[in-house]
Amino acid sequence: MRTATEQAVSTATIDLMRGVVYRETDEDSWLTLQRHGAAVRDHFAAIGVDVIIDDTEGYAFLRSESVDDEAEQLPRLVKRRSLTFNVSLLLVLLRKRLVEFETSGHEGKLVLSRDQLVEILRVFLGDSTNEARVIEKIDTTIKQVAELGFIRQLRGQPNHWEVRRILKAYVDAATMADFAGKLSEYADSLNSGGGDD
Numbered sequence: 001m002r003t004a005t006e007q008a009v010s011t012a013t014i015d016l017m018r019g020v021v022y023r024e025t026d027e028d029s030w031l032t033l034q035r036h037g038a039a040v041r042d043h044f045a046a047i048g049v050d051v052i053i054d055d056t057e058g059y060a061f062l063r064s065e066s067v068d069d070e071a072e073q074l075p076r077l078v079k080r081r082s083l084t085f086n087v088s089l090l091l092v093l094l095r096k097r098l099v100e101f102e103t104s105g106h107e108g109k110l111v112l113s114r115d116q117l118v119e120i121l122r123v124f125l126g127d128s129t130n131e132a133r134v135i136e137k138i139d140t141t142i143k144q145v146a147e148l149g150f151i152r153q154l155r156g157q158p159n160h161w162e163v164r165r166i167l168k169a170y171v172d173a174a175t176m177a178d179f180a181g182k183l184s185e186y187a188d189s190l191n192s193g194g195g196d197d
Contacts, residue, residue, distance in 0.1 A: 008032040009039050020166050023058030057165040086141040093120050095171040110163040
């Protein structure tokens with residue numbers, strides 16, 4: 001029979017394996033990570049996975065250890081996801097919006113309406129004669145970003161989305177700079193007639 005501490009550590013470990021643990025929504029697991037983080041880290045270290053805990057932003061997640069020697073690398077527990085261009089674009093644009101929100105002195109959560117998300121993306125999707133198709137594409141992109149856990153719909157407000165701060169851990173300044181170059185190339189291809197209707 002497990003002790004209360006062992007049960008708490010096991011639960012926090014399982015929650016991490018399922019995805020991001022947030023201070024505000026996964027309170028018990030968050031407290032366990034604060035009290036018994038060493039035990040959880042030891043568990044994952046044995047299988048080549050780091051536990052990343054951001055006390056300032058209030059989230060924790062798993063990341064595969066970076067090992068320089070290929071012979072020492074273990075199979076990945078945390079799968080890399082291949083993202084579509086539109087999903088990558090929305091993530092970078094949301095990360096930029098999050099930076100603007102934080103640097104302008106706002107506190108709390110960045111919340112955007114569906115219409116705001118549509119407008120953020122529409123600028124980059126080029127002109128189309130089929131508006132319904134563009135909106136459908138954008139709605140699919142929003143849904144995919146939500147499934148990845150980077151935004152979540154607010155309870156009681158079906159058309160409002162909170163931008164989760166975990167986005168900062170996945171989309172860093174280097175990624176944003178790299179993607180800016182890709183956006184420039186994409187814009188050039190749209191201007192030269194490469195866009196689709």
